[in-house]
Amino acid sequence: MDVVNQLRRQFVDYSTSLHREGILDDQFTQLQKLQDENSPDFVVEVASLFFEDCEKLINNMGRALEQQQGVDFKQVDASVHQLKGSSSSIGAMRVKNVCITFRSFCEAQNREGCLRCLQQVIHEFSLLKNKLQTLFRLEQQILTAGGSIPVIE
């Protein structure tokens, strides 16, 4: 089978599975549609910004939750709110959903609940990052082999 077609098929299957597993939602597809000749790396660039943002916010949350003299839940919530926003903008559905739960624990000032959510955020973020990097690698392989990236509807 033609290498390009094989790669394209892999890409479609992989992309579909990411959506099916709820890792990505329609917003990610919206971003892919915005990518064009003027900005061929748009999605990768947005994803990179998101990864940086995520890491910074995760660190902030962790530090705030570790404060022995009393957790500033407002501060934690502010970071979670920001993460919820960016994950929503990039289509990182599972990360976003954890943030929603996380905010309830912040509101309830429940440290244990918050810590559990933080672990979940870290888990979902790592998963997303790995999967997106795989997806981007596949894209690169298709382009290198002279093909075009399939548009998933």
Place this chain on the structure above:
Amino acid sequence: MVVAGEVLQSGSSQELHVLAVDDSYVDRKVIEKLLKISSCQVTAVESGARALQFLGLDGEKGSVGFNGLKVNLIMTDYSMPGMTGYELLKKIKRSAAFREIPVVIMSSENILTRIDSCLEEGAEEFLVKPVKLSDIKRLMEDCVTRGETEEQEGRRVHKRKLEDDNLNSSSSSPLSSSPSTTASFGCDISIPELLSSPPHPSKRAKLHDGD
């Protein structure tokens, strides 16, 4: 009186110059792309303070930014550290030089009182994030149409778009995917006073009874 439509017809070129304000890197990048794809010139800044600086509201006169382009539309996030989008909106609407520039508020939170406050202060629209290309397209159309409508009817029409808070749903499909913004309401309306024609500018609202 300068109407929104006139303000939006940029003198030098067909392109609108939009000032986008958002503290999130990710969101700035996305909104910038959405606007560029819609043939707008974009200046994206990270805070209300920077926005005012760009407009020259922190001292100098005129809505000409650093690159000499007049600002035709301001799109700002609501929740920002320091100055919120709401505070920025108020400052702009209370300034003689800039009050006619349409201001659109963007927020990830679908809170009725928040939406109402923004519209009361003169926001053109309240968009629920994540903002999509269809939102931008509709915005472009609405602002131009509104300019014409105002000329004809001498009255402002405010519209808003709401999205379901996707707490329980697995997709973030918008409430309205139809192009019409003044069409029939697809959900329960239980706030009749918002639909009547009060002496001050009337609002037409699509409401989701979620609060």
